[in-house]
Amino acid sequence: MEPQYITLDHGSGGGRTAQLIEELLLPALQNPHLAPLGDGALLDVNGPLAFSTDSFVIDPIFFPGGDIGKLAVCGTVNDLAMCGAVPKYLSLGMILEEGFPVADLKRIITSLAHTSASCGVQVVTGDTKVVERGHGHGIYLNTSGIGEVKWPGLSPQAIREGDQILISGTVGDHGTAVMLARSGMLQGDELISDCMPLNQLAAAALSAGGVRVLRDPTRGGVATVLNEFVEGTDLCAQVQEDAVPVRPQVETACALLGLDPLYCANEGKLLAVVDPETAPAVLEALHRTPGGENAAIIGSITTQFPGRAVLKTAFGAHRVLSKLSGAQLPRIC
Template sequence: MTNDPITLGHGSGGRQSAELVSFLLESFRKRGIGPEMEDAAVIPGGYAFTVDGFTVSPRKFPGGDIGHLCVCGCANDLAVRGASPDFLGISLVIEEGFPKDEAAGYMESAAKTCGEIGMSLAAGDTKVVPVGGVEGLIMTGCAVGRIQTPSVLSSSNLQEGDSIIVTTSIGRHGAAIAASRFNLSVDGLESDCAPLWPALQPILAEKGLRCMRDCTRGGLGTVLCEWAEASGLHISLEEDAIPLNLQVRSLCDVLGFDPMYMACEGCAAIAVAPGCAEDIVRKLRESPLCTEATVIGRVLEGEPSGMVSLRTSIGGERLVDMPFGELLPRIC
């Protein structure tokens, strides 16, 4: 794709995003200094590190705003690698003319969320660019935390027979953004944007915990496709087992979206060893964020290898592939 222009589809979190990231990282990989492709990197000394940018539109949405989203996104990247959300850095790129009170409001939201999970702001940077340089405000966060698991969580740990768990109903963040964007009123629909650390911390000592991933851009479907392709195994899902609330289902029906690919900001996919799933689900459900936690499928060694299949409500079966193109730009 050397001469191809970058499009909004490359920001979808799906197949085009994976291709763009691979292309951009080539200079690092050929020197042997490329990153691991997980939500956060494990670095020497028993720490995890992550960085993430946020350009959601609208900046304030049902269930949160860009400040809350920035903290949750960074903290969740650490949490799914089994690391505590300890320290945060925030960078702001602000368009000239942006209201100071609005910017301060987003920082207040970020500070409130940090306070709730014991995360400290350790560093930051602010830039102001001329009108048109950015659309309003872009926030970037980086975060560091200490690993709390007995062994490193990674998709490379996936094995035949493992159970796949989802912590809550899927697609709520993407649906809330879409409703706001299209001026649709959906009673009770809010983003699931929330820090996952309080819910995930109690399960980190479980020896059967293989890997976790928060289902952000590209949703649950993309996460599981990435796992299947990385492991070469087959992930089989049961459609009826996947929690999906009525508001998200209705909005997806109206707009023609597949909820499997709708963004989440407070939902994680978890792979666990056979025999551990029941205990982990029980512990997850003790958190108010994860009352809908459930097993939705298994990891298999059979065909089609490296792919995800979904047994539908009517008894059929279809493949779940990474989405191509952009369902909804500037989602996070």
């Protein structure tokens, strides 16, 4: 009879490990690269590659709009897409705690498989370890990914005065949804994470032309990424407060929790700096792509406050958006 909970035997490399692979992982993730179950995957790729890795310790592991499995795919796929790459292959590392429900693991792997299939990537190699009860938090995941670089040259060094700053949708959805779910304050579906793959949105923006740099504003949010764009330069990333799209539910939640949406994590948004001549075309391309319906131009690159990210308020005042000095939202991804 199949165990209902993960045991130390599942990480031993013996019969239980084989059962876990053959009955749970392979049926969900089946592809020709994974099927041989070798020590690694032999891949045929063309041209320059982008390589990224990400680890996931989110709490709770199931949250409105997603779960740790979906997040593990989106996190690495999105990092590759921000490099101007077409994501192709993923690895999957799992650290399971003794006593973790097998039913929850099945749910997570099913979600992970569905998400990877939806963005055209294959999980081609992996590893599973089991730690003793009390030495983990149920499940931790790691994914590493390879993508073929199609749009090279994206870099903050390419940013110029006059460039436009674009966001692909509303900000702060993931961070506030997870924090409310963790606290037990979230009821119903009034606020969900934006967790989604960004490869299609990135491709749409890059195909329109003139994109200087892309980032997905995860931990630290939009404000942190804006600082990374201009720190150590003579440029200023200036954002108009009333141009930033924020859901009313997020504004309310942030007021309740004492948070700023510009510092809250996103898991399904891209931030772009774009040549002013092509910015309207990029914005239109985002609007035509699923997930980009609320895309907006939120500011521009100036020289008014060198090396700073600045928010121009609705009253005309300027507020410096400093980098976070600590963790506003721990274990958010």
